[in-house]
Structures are given as C-alpha cells and as structure tokens.
Amino acid sequence: MNGHGDETGCIIDLVKISKTYLPDIKALQDVSLSVRKGEMIFLTGKSGAGKSTLLRLLSRMEKPTKGVIDVAGIDLNRISPARLQQLRRRIGFAFQDFKLLPDRSVAQNIAMAMEVSYTRAAVIRMRTRKLLQRLGLSDKYHTRTSELSRGEQQRVAIARALSNEPELILADEPTGNLDSETTGMVMDLFRKYNERGATLIIATHDESIYRGTSHRVIELREGRIVDGGPEPDSLRDRSSVHANATPPSAP
Amino acid sequence: MNFLLAVLIQTWRNLVQTWSSQLLTLLTVTLSVLIFSFFYLLYTNVLYAGHQLDDDLRLIVYLEEDPTPEMQEQYRERILKFDQVERIEFLSSREAFDRFAAQLEENRDILVDMPEDFLPPSMEVYPVQSLNTLAKIKRFSDYLQTLPGVLKVQYGREWVERFYLFVKLLRVIVVLSGTLLILTTTFMVANTIHLTLLGRKEELEILLLVGASKKYIRLPFFLEGALQGFVGSLAGIASLYTLYTWIKLRFAVSSILAMFEFTFFPMPVILTIIAFSTLLCGSGSFSSTRKFLQL
Secondary structure, eight states, X not given: OOOHHHHHTEEEEEEEEEEEETTTEEEEEEEEEEEETTOEEEEEOSTTSSHHHHHHHHTTSSOOSEEEEEETTEETTTOOHHHHHHHHTTEEEEOTTOXXXXXXXXXXXXXXXXXXXXXXXXXXXXXXXXXXXHTTOGGGTTSBGGGSOHHHXXXXXXXXXXXXXXXXXXXXXXXXXXXXXXXXXXXXXXXXXXXXXXXXXEEOOOGGGTTTOSSEEEEEETTEEEESOOOHHHHHHHHHHXXXXXXXXXX | OOHHHHHHHHHHHHHHHTHHHXXXXXXXXXXXXXXXXXXXXXXXXXXXXXHXXXXXXXXXXXXXXXXXXXXXXXHHHHHHHHOOEEEEEEEOHHHHHHHHHHHHGGGGGGGTXXXXXXXXXXEEEEEOTXXXXXXXXXXXXXXXXTSTXXXXXXXXXXXXXXXXXXXXXXXXXXXXXXXXXXXXXXXXXXXHHHHHHHHTHHHHHHHHHTTOOHXXXXXXXXXXXXXXXXXXXXXXXXXXXXXXXXXXHHXXXXXXXXXXXXXXXXXXXXXXXXXXXXXXXXXXXXXXXXXXXXX
8 A cells, every 4th residue: 555645745636636526516626635643624614615525536436527636645546445444543533523333332433443354352342442432432332323423423423434544534513512521632632643643634614623733724716725735845846756647527 | 355255245235134035035035945846855765766666567468379489589689689688588378377377376277177278378578767758668569469379468557547647747847847946936036136226226326336346235135135045945954855755654564655665855956956046046136137227
C-alpha cells in the first residue's frame, strides 16, 4: 500500500475535481487540494457548499465526474474493489448520518470496523471501552443505539471511526449534535489522534471548533475552494504526475 | 482474531438474528430430502427385488421332440451366439412327466392313465443378470421362438412386463421428484438468503464502508446455506431411517414385504446425499449474495 503519496509526504491529492449530480447540480468544481500526512484540516462552508461531497469522494463512496483523486498513493479512479476495501480499513469515517445499526448495541456497532480487520476480540473490547470512556459513554456499552440520543449516537459514530487506529480520519459535522462540553471532549480526542500521526479532515460549520486554530482551514463556497486551498508546492509536482491520468467516467 | 474465526462469528450472528426464516428453510430442505430419498429408497429396493426375481427368471422353450445330444449341442451353440446365458437345461418328456408327478404329490393318481410322453420336451434357459430389461427379455424370447423345432416360449411375460413397468414408473418418479425438489430447495435457500440480504442491506452497506472484504461478507452466507443443506439433509435421512425402521417392524413380518429383503441406503449413498445437499444449498446462497451485492 505504500504508494506515491507516502513518498512525497502527501496522503491526499485532489487535482481539478468536479462532481455534478443529475440533472445539473454542480457539487464541486475544479477543486484541487493537497494534504500532508499528519495534517489536521478544517473544511468549512455553508450547507451545500460541497464539504460532504468532498469527504464522500475521498472514501470512494462516490466517483468524481472529472479529475484525479489520490489517497495514500492510490489513484481512486483506478482502484480495484479489493484494494478499495483494504484502503477503507485505513480510513475512519464519522458519517453525518451516523450509519449505525439501531438493533445492535453500542459495542457491536463500534466493533464492526475492527472485526473487518480481524482484530482480536480482547483488543476490540479494550479499545471500545477506552473510546467510550473518553467520549463519556462508559455506561452505554451494552445499550442499543436506537435508545441513545442524537448526541450520543454521534459520539458512537466517532468512536467507530477512531476504533481501527486509522491513518486518515474523515469527520462529517462531528459536533453537529453536541453541547460545548462534549464538543471539547471530541476535539481533544481528535487532537490526540492527530498528535499520534493520523491525518484529520473535519467538515464543519461550527466556527467554535476551528476559531484561532493553527491548523489549516479550507473554506468551500458553491463547490469551489475560496480560502486555504492547495498546498502550492506539492500540488504543482503532483499535477504533472497526473497529467496523463484517465478521467473517470461520468455518473 | 483470524479470518476464519471472524467469518464464523459473523455466520453465528446471522443465524441468531434470522433464526425464524432459517428454521423454515431448514424444514423445507429436510422435507425435500425426505421425499426424494423416500422414492429413491423405494426405487433401489424394487431394483434389488428385481435382481432377486431375476435369479429365478427362466425362459421355458417347449420343443416338438426330445432333442438328441447333437441337437442339444446345436441349440446351445445358437443360443450362446445370441447372448450369454447362465445355464441351459434340457428336459425330456419323461423327465417332465416325473417332475409333474412329483409336484402333484398325493394327487399323482390322476396321471395313472396318462401316457408318460404326453408332456412336450423342453429346454429351460436361465438368462444372465444383465438380462434385466423387458426389451432384452422380449428380444431373447423372440429369438428362441425362431429356433427350429420350437413350439412355444414361456417366461411369465405378463408378470415381468408389469414389474418392469413399475420399475420404469418409479425411475420417472425419482428423476422428476429429484429435479423438482432440487429446484425447490435451491429456490427456497436462495430466497431466504435474499430476504436476509434485504433485511440487512444497511448493515452490508456499513460493512463495505468500513472495509469488509468480499469474502468476509459473502462467506457467512455460503456457510449459512451449506449448514442448512447439511443439517436439513441429515434430518431428512434420519427421518427416513425412522420411517424405514417403523415400516419394517410393522409390516415386513406379516405381509408380502417379507418376501424381499429390504435394505436402507449404504453409507456412501447417505454421504453423497448429504454432500450434494450441502453443496447445493451453499452454492445457492453464494450465488444469491453475488447477485445482490454485485460483487
């Protein structure tokens, strides 16, 4: 899995990415972005600016209409199904709609991400308890997720995204349903993972979590990056690499 | 945790979550195997009974006159030229009279005034075991009829015809029921898995998003199907054995069934039925997953 991205220190490279939904809704237009390994980035913008679409493209839940996406040195336009699944095990995604199974317990929902990587049961239990403790959900281990509040469900989704010790963490509005205290708890946890080397991309319109931050803040407006855009040096190099790349097929 | 353990845990979870539909499918598989194997057992036993009867099957060829040793040799040569036979026995008029008299026992007095050569001489042809089809027996009988000096050929034609018709009917039933039940079973298993897949669409979507491999998702379904096939066929065979034992105890001693030695399937046949059912159900569910997930 060690690809080009690893050699240049970049984990993500987007080159002139566009995404158009039918009939003609332009979610992203010519977005270029380069993210170094271990970076923490805040993706901001109003609703409908294209934040979620960008994250979905990065985890290959969707294909771009045009442009090249390179994650961990792998061209997502050409990735095989088997390799995509391997890559997804290295990415932790906290979805905006949580994607939890309501009839399963909190522990079972979190364990899913680790089970697919064949993590030992004892390690799964240990990590789950630790994450729940850090997110203030220690007493919810056996509780069904359907019995949780929105804020609690959101934290379970975050715990699942972090459980597999991912290299890349994508969080879509991770604090949307949280009060300021739990928001602080979640952000502390994100920072800890970032300090340990994980790359984080947090899509949010909650200004309080990035105000005064030293990390890069990228603003999206109507599908375009208007502020904090590509890291110019690396992007220039990477553009030439992808000059002959095959554009993806239209949806 | 290794791959196999993870898959087994996932399989167990699936079974627990969908136990009611699993039970229904298991019942279908059990019934299908029971019905098919019942007819198959009947067929094999009738065939076996047929073989037992074949041992006693002979064609009696009535001759115009007692054949001389040279003629006997000629008959033997011409018969062997047509087909292999187990043995040929010649019976003179005198020998036929003696046998008839012996059969009459205390009523033999009725033969007192009869001439000793009133019965025609004959030869009794015992066909080999391969002569077990009606067409073959008929052909053989027709051939014997063409030999010089032959008056008539007898072999209990009507009885043999009925018996082979019955065997033929059973064969059709076995083939038809087998085909229909295979289709039903495969459909039922595939349908159960399809319903399970629909019910767990959300879970499968999440599994794909967190990086589950194709094998990790599909193998539990294959194992579920295979398990249904295995347990279902085992239960079907066990039910048939119980039925067989009951029939044997209840009817075989005092009825026509006592004439024949009824047997259950030998172990290789049992294992084949179980293996086939396991494979059929497993592959049925596997292909259903393939279509659904488009993997």
